[in-house]
Each structure stands twice: as structure tokens, then as C-alpha cells.
Amino acid sequence: MARxxxxxxxxxxxxxxPDTLFQKVVVLVKAHDRAVLxxxxxxxxxxxxxxxxxxxxxxxxPKDIERLTLLKSxxxxxxxxxxxxxxxxxxxxxxxxxxxxxxxxxxxxxQRNLPEGVAMEVTKTSMEKIPDHILEPMWKDHxxxxxxxx
Amino acid sequence: MRxxxxxxxxxxxxxxxxxxxxxxxxxxxxxxxxxxxYATALSVNSPSGxxxxxxxxxxxxxxxxxxxxxxxxxxxxxxxxxDWTSVYPAATPFRSNAVPLPVRxxxxxxxxxxxxxxxxxxxxxxxxFMHLTPAAIKKHCEALKPFCTEWPSALDTDAKCDEHxxxxxxxxxxxxxxxxxxxxxxxxxHLKVKLSHLNLDDHARKKMLKLVGERYxxxxxxxxxxxxxxPLRKQNYEYAMYLLTVLYHESWKxxxxxAEKTAADMEEYSWEDxxxxxxxxxxxxxxxxxxxxxxxxxxxRKQLLERGEVQDYKDSVVRLKNxxxxxTTVLQYKEAVRKVLNV
Numbered sequence: 001m002a003r004x005x006x007x008x009x010x011x012x013x014x015x016x017x018p019d020t021l022f023q024k025v026v027v028l029v030k031a032h033d034r035a036v037l038x039x040x041x042x043x044x045x046x047x048x049x050x051x052x053x054x055x056x057x058x059x060x061x062p063k064d065i066e067r068l069t070l071l072k073s074x075x076x077x078x079x080x081x082x083x084x085x086x087x088x089x090x091x092x093x094x095x096x097x098x099x100x101x102x103x104x105x106x107x108x109x110x111q112r113n114l115p116e117g118v119a120m121e122v123t124k125t126s127m128e129k130i131p132d133h134i135l136e137p138m139w140k141d142h143x144x145x146x147x148x149x150x
Numbered sequence: 151m152r153x154x155x156x157x158x159x160x161x162x163x164x165x166x167x168x169x170x171x172x173x174x175x176x177x178x179x180x181x182x183x184x185x186x187x188y189a190t191a192l193s194v195n196s197p198s199g200x201x202x203x204x205x206x207x208x209x210x211x212x213x214x215x216x217x218x219x220x221x222x223x224x225x226x227x228x229x230x231x232x233d234w235t236s237v238y239p240a241a242t243p244f245r246s247n248a249v250p251l252p253v254r255x256x257x258x259x260x261x262x263x264x265x266x267x268x269x270x271x272x273x274x275x276x277x278x279f280m281h282l283t284p285a286a287i288k289k290h291c292e293a294l295k296p297f298c299t300e301w302p303s304a305l306d307t308d309a310k311c312d313e314h315x316x317x318x319x320x321x322x323x324x325x326x327x328x329x330x331x332x333x334x335x336x337x338x339x340h341l342k343v344k345l346s347h348l349n350l351d352d353h354a355r356k357k358m359l360k361l362v363g364e365r366y367x368x369x370x371x372x373x374x375x376x377x378x379x380x381p382l383r384k385q386n387y388e389y390a391m392y393l394l395t396v397l398y399h400e401s402w403k404x405x406x407x408x409a410e411k412t413a414a415d416m417e418e419y420s421w422e423d424x425x426x427x428x429x430x431x432x433x434x435x436x437x438x439x440x441x442x443x444x445x446x447x448x449x450x451r452k453q454l455l456e457r458g459e460v461q462d463y464k465d466s467v468v469r470l471k472n473x474x475x476x477x478t479t480v481l482q483y484k485e486a487v488r489k490v491l492n493v
Binding site: 019047098099106111113127138 | 241276277279281282284287288290291292294295297298299300301302305306308311314315316317318319320321322323324325326327343347348349354391394395398399402403
């Protein structure tokens with residue numbers, strides 16, 4: 001099964017660019033089985049503790065059940081149906097104040113050990129300084145000469 | 151002797167030679183009479199040694215390699231203080247002869263217990279975490295530590311982070327099994343910034359709010375720019391930064407037509423030069439004139455404005471117009487009117 005993560009850039013140049021700073025990294029795991037998520041949560045929290053990553057909340061959002069009702073027979077017999085349901089259980093792990101390198105290491109470790117049939121969504125909130133060109137309005141140095149052209 | 155009687159006479163599995171199937175231990179005897187499958191010419195007592203189990207099929211068995219005994223399971227030879235990380239170094243399916251735990255899984259037989267681990271498909275199907283025991287996790291983390299960097303200690307609170315790094319970029323990555331690794335939702339970028347951290351004066355701030363419209367949240371003073379029009383995340387991020395730059399510079403620009411701003415365009419209600427001020431001054435003047443009869447309109451108006459009740463009235467009207475009509479605002483207006491009109 002093709003299960004590589006589509007996020008990590010493999011060619012990060014450690015020496016040249018400064019490390020990004022993530023204020024929050026939220027890892028949401030989805031599976032059909034609650035026991036698998038329990039074990040995975042234990043693994044992820046222990047890994048974060050060993051690597052020294054500050055953890056926020058670790059909680060379980062309520063599960064989603066998608067139900068469908070289909071005809072039981074191939075032809076006619078409309079009154080006899082069969083019902084199926086798909087249960088999706090969630091687990092949410094929040095990591096606070098984590099640098100780009102640590103995040104990359106931790107997420108790659110977590111994702112390589114993701115069990116079969118479990119999906120993951122990672123939401124990263126990175127912090128940045130205000131870029132230089134937004135510090136001062138440019139009209140002080142470059143006053144508008146021809147207003148009709150703008 | 152009939153086959154059924156032969157089977158009923160013995161309970162041992164080795165003598166079920168006449169049957170084509172081997173997994174008949176525990177079946178009711180009445181069923182065996184219907185299971186007349188392959189007849190063989192072999193004797194009842196199987197030859198000792200190689201063939202511990204009866205043959206399958208029976209016919210095409212010439213030249214078949216003799217089957218080996220499985221031997222004792224590995225769990226018997228495992229010492230209690232072994233290195234478990236070498237037994238399960240990577241993610242592998244469950245092997246009942248390599249896990250020394252008496253695990254049972256599955257729906258129990260009526261009045262019985264769940265089936266044992268030997269040959270149990272349920273244990274093989276479910277993902278196991280045998281390769282991620284605490285000892286293994288510690289080992290992995292020790293090896294990963296050199297690649298981690300520390301968080302700068304000066305940025306321990308959220309307030310300090312906001313002060314030095316006010317722009318927040320949010321993006322989501324998706325990991326799932328499927329025919330494709332890509333997820334089109336991964337290109338969405340949210341840029342959040344507090345307007346108080348940007349260098350804006352009064353006019354620039356009002357113009358920015360008008361330009362931005364719904365993307366600004368008044369309660370938290372956060373401007374959110376969401377971009378998803380480009381196919382790549384990098385492109386969307388650069389587009390969001392470009393939008394922020396353009397908004398900033400455009401809001402500082404003062405166009406010629408901005409001088410035509412009317413009272414209807416104002417964001418907040420201002421009391422000076424409003425019909426409400428004129429009305430209250432006219433009313434008070436008429437009350438005064440009826441009472442005393444003075445001249446000099448402009449001076450009298452200024453004096454009236456400076457009175458405390460008129461200031462209260464002004465505050466209540468401004469509050470009513472800006473915040474809307476709620477219980478407190480209407481009560482405040484009522485009190486102010488009472489005081490001004492001496493009712």
C-alpha cells in the first residue's frame with residue numbers, strides 16, 4: 001500500500017536556512033478500531049516524552065458512524081434491505097513549541113510506524129516575523145506621481 | 151466394515167484416513183457419515199515416523215516430499231530477560247510461536263472461551279505493536295536525539311511568541327493508504343496576523359478593514375487570509391504573503407475620491423455634527439430661551455455641550471448606535487434623556 005507522507009522535504013539544508021518554529025502541531029489519527037488508536041496514542045506520547053517535546057492536549061474526538069441501507073437482493077424484494085455502517089474513531093495529539101527539525105524527525109518516526117488502516121492529518125502552525133517590506137509603507141520613499149495610472 | 155463405523159470406533163485423529171479433510175476434531179459424529187469423500191487403500195494405522203498426519207487428496211501423492219515435524223515453538227526457548235527488540239525488530243504479523251503470551255482472541259464458543267493463539271486469524275489480521283514496546287521506543291529515540299533541535303528558551307510564553315513572530319501560517323498534511331499519495335486539500339494555506347502588530351495608522355486601519363471585509367474577526371483582532379487557488383502549497387503561501395503586502399501598502403495610500411466619504415460610509419457613529427447633537431442643542435436652547443431669554447447662539451451652544459448631562463446623553467446615544475439596542479444600552483439612554491430634560 002502506498003503510504004508515504006506527502007509533507008516532509010527530504011533536502012532540508014540544516015546549515016543554511018534558519019529552523020522554522022511551530023507554535024502548534026496537531027496530529028489527528030483516524031482508524032476503524034479504537035484499540036489500535038489506544039496503542040498508537042501510547043506510542044506517540046511516549047516518543048514525544050523521550051524526545052523532549054512539550055505536549056498539549058491528548059483527547060478523543062467523538063466517533064463518526066456512516067450508515068447505508070442497501071437492497072438485500074439483486075432483483076426486486078424492495079422491502080428487504082441490509083444495513084452497513086462504517087465507524088471512524090479519532091485521536092488528537094497536540095504538540096506545542098516545536099522546532100522544524102524536531103517536528104520533521106518526530107513526524108517521520110510517527111508516520112513510519114503508522115499501522116495498517118490508520119490515516120493521519122497533521123496541521124502545522126508555523127510562526128514568522130513580519131517581512132521587511134511590510135514594516136513601513138512604501139509611499140514615503142516612492143510617492144505617487146500619477147494617480148490615474150494606479 | 152463401513153466407513154462410518156470405522157470412524158466411530160476410534161477417536162484419534164490419525165485414523166481418519168478415509169476422509170479427505172483433516173480438521174474434524176470436535177465435530178459431531180453424525181456428520182462423519184455424510185462426509186464420504188476420498189477412499190484410500192491405506193491401512194487404518196498410519197505408518198509412524200514421517201507422516202504424522204493423514205494425506206490429503208490421497209491420489210497424487212507419489213514423489214511428494216515427506217513433511218517435517220514442526221518441533222517445539224520458539225516460546226519454550228525464550229528466557230524471561232531476553233532482548234525483545236531483537237525478536238520483533240520491525241512491524242511483522244503476529245506469530246503465535248514467537249510470542250510467549252497466552253493470548254486468546256475471537257468470539258467464544260458457546261459456553262467456552264475465545265480461541266487460542268495458535269492458528270488464530272483474528273490475531274494476525276489486527277495490527278500489532280510488538281515492535282514498539284517501551285524498550286524499543288527508548289532505543290529509537292536515543293538514536294533520533296542528535297537530529298532534534300531545542301526550542302529557544304526565550305520564547306516560553308505565547309505572548310512573547312506573538313510579539314516577535316506575529317504572522318502564523320497554517321497548513322495541513324495528509325497521510326493515508328490509497329492509490330495515490332497526493333491529497334489536493336494539502337495545498338490550502340491560512341495566514342493569520344493580528345492587525346495591532348502591523349504598522350497602521352487610523353486611516354490605514356479603516357481602509358484595510360474595508361478592503362478585507364469578512365476575513366477580519368473583531369473579537370480577536372485577527373486577519374485570516376486563506377489561499378487555495380494555486381496547485382502547490384509553496385505557491386499559495388507566496389500568494390498569501392503577496393496579498394498581505396498589497397493590502398498593507400494599498401491601505402496607506404490616500405486616493406482622491408476618498409475625500410467624498412459620507413456619513414453613511416463611516417464605520418462608527420460619531421456624535422459631532424450629527425442630527426442628534428443638533429436636536430438636543432435646539433431643544434435645550436428652546437427650554438432656556440423659554441425660561442431666561444438669552445442671545446449669542448454659538449457661546450450658549452458651547453456651554454450647553456460642556457454640561458455633564460449632555461455628555462451623558464452623548465455617550466448613551468453613541469453606545470446605542472454602535473452596539474445596537476440591548477437592555478443596558480436602552481436603559482442608559484432613558485436615564486440620560488431624563489437627566490437632560492429634567493423629567
